[in-house]
Amino acid sequence: MSLGQIIRKRREQLNLTLDEVSSSVGFSKPYLSTIETSKVKNPPSDELLIKLEKILEFESGLLLHIAHMERLPSDIRQEYESAEAENQKWRQFIKNLIHQKPDASQLDTLLAESELDAEKGVSSLSAGRLVPVINKVAAGYPSDFNDLDYPVGVADDYVRCPDLHDPNAFAVRVVGDSMEPKFRQGDIVVFSPAAEVHNGDDCFVRFAMPHETTFKRAFFEPDNKVRLQPRNEKYSPIITDGKRINGLYRAVTKYEKL
Numbered sequence: 001m002s003l004g005q006i007i008r009k010r011r012e013q014l015n016l017t018l019d020e021v022s023s024s025v026g027f028s029k030p031y032l033s034t035i036e037t038s039k040v041k042n043p044p045s046d047e048l049l050i051k052l053e054k055i056l057e058f059e060s061g062l063l064l065h066i067a068h069m070e071r072l073p074s075d076i077r078q079e080y081e082s083a084e085a086e087n088q089k090w091r092q093f094i095k096n097l098i099h100q101k102p103d104a105s106q107l108d109t110l111l112a113e114s115e116l117d118a119e120k121g122v123s124s125l126s127a128g129r130l131v132p133v134i135n136k137v138a139a140g141y142p143s144d145f146n147d148l149d150y151p152v153g154v155a156d157d158y159v160r161c162p163d164l165h166d167p168n169a170f171a172v173r174v175v176g177d178s179m180e181p182k183f184r185q186g187d188i189v190v191f192s193p194a195a196e197v198h199n200g201d202d203c204f205v206r207f208a209m210p211h212e213t214t215f216k217r218a219f220f221e222p223d224n225k226v227r228l229q230p231r232n233e234k235y236s237p238i239i240t241d242g243k244r245i246n247g248l249y250r251a252v253t254k255y256e257k258l
Contacts, residue, residue, distance in 0.1 A: 003043070003066050008036040010056045025051040043067045131164065131190050133157040133171040159188055161253050166194040169252070172204065172215075178230035179215055183254065189215070190253035197250045202231075206247030207240075214238075218248060 011021060018036075022029040027048055034040040044052075049063040159171050171190045174183050179202070183189060191204040203218045205228060216228035216238070224242040 002038050003063065003070055004036045004038040004040075006066065007052060007056065007063070010058065011036075014056060016056075021052070021055060024055045027051075043071055130158040131161050131169045131171050133159060133173065133188060159190065159253075159255055161190055164190070164192065164252065166192040168193045170249075174215060178232045178235040180232045182231050183215070184256065186257050188255040189251050190255075191249040192252045193247075193249050195250040195252055197248050202251040204247070204249040204251070205245060206249075207244055208246040209244070215251075 011018075018029045018032055022032055025032075025048060031040070035044055044067060046064060046067075049067055052058070053060060053063050161169065169190060169192045171188050174185055174187045174189060176185060183202070189202075189204075197203060197218060199219050200217055203216065205214050205216060205218065207213065214228060216230060219227040219229055220242075221227050221239070226240050226242050226245060226248075228238040228240065230237065
């Protein structure tokens with residue numbers, strides 16, 4: 001059912017007239033009628049939907065969710081709804097596994113009954129992964145760093161990175177000028193723990209004891225030494241024992257201020 005049909009059905013179930021609903025929500029009867037008959041050109045405002053949820057005794061947020069879905073282009077909405085339907089099948093499949101505790105020979109039967117395809121592939125093209133921006137990194141001398149106690153993949157801010165599929169990727173904001181001119185203060189740089197690091201790569205460097213980080217080009221020297229080279233010639237390189245480094249992650253994407 002459409003959003004308007006859902007609203008009308010609930011109103012009639014509660015034996016409310018359009019006049020009564022109009023008086024309660026502060027919107028005109030003709031406008032509410034165009035919503036119920038799906039003749040309104042634009043979806044109702046969030047303000048109105050919240051009021052309708054209350055007067056029509058809907059679960060909080062339900063009408064908002066339906067309206068937001070209707071605002072999506074049809075192809076995007078279809079993709080989302082297909083993915084959600086597949087997720088529901090998998091959730092039911094897991095419940096059946098827990099309940100029935102089948103042996104390996106019964107798994108194919110359960111999959112068939114659930115209409116699931118265990119080998120269904122993922123499209124090679126996508127809008128990209130949302131990467132968490134977890135903190136700032138000093139493009140100067142090493143400084144204290146923490147990830148604000150966020151779990152992996154979680155933060156207050158995100159950037160979208162096309163063609164990046166590393167679930168552990170993270171982003172930080174650059175502070176300082178030692179990586180100029182390529183990286184400037186305020187740029188957001190994305191790092192991928194899954195990316196292989198080579199000599200000269202721009203890297204997020206995490207130290208152990210003390211717990212510090214920096215942003216430099218990494219060069220691997222003899223005797224397990226690592227030279228951390230700034231791009232800005234005003235700064236001197238840092239030579240450190242490789243044993244002191246417990247994380248070296250290559251930069252893969254940059255977002256800069258224009």
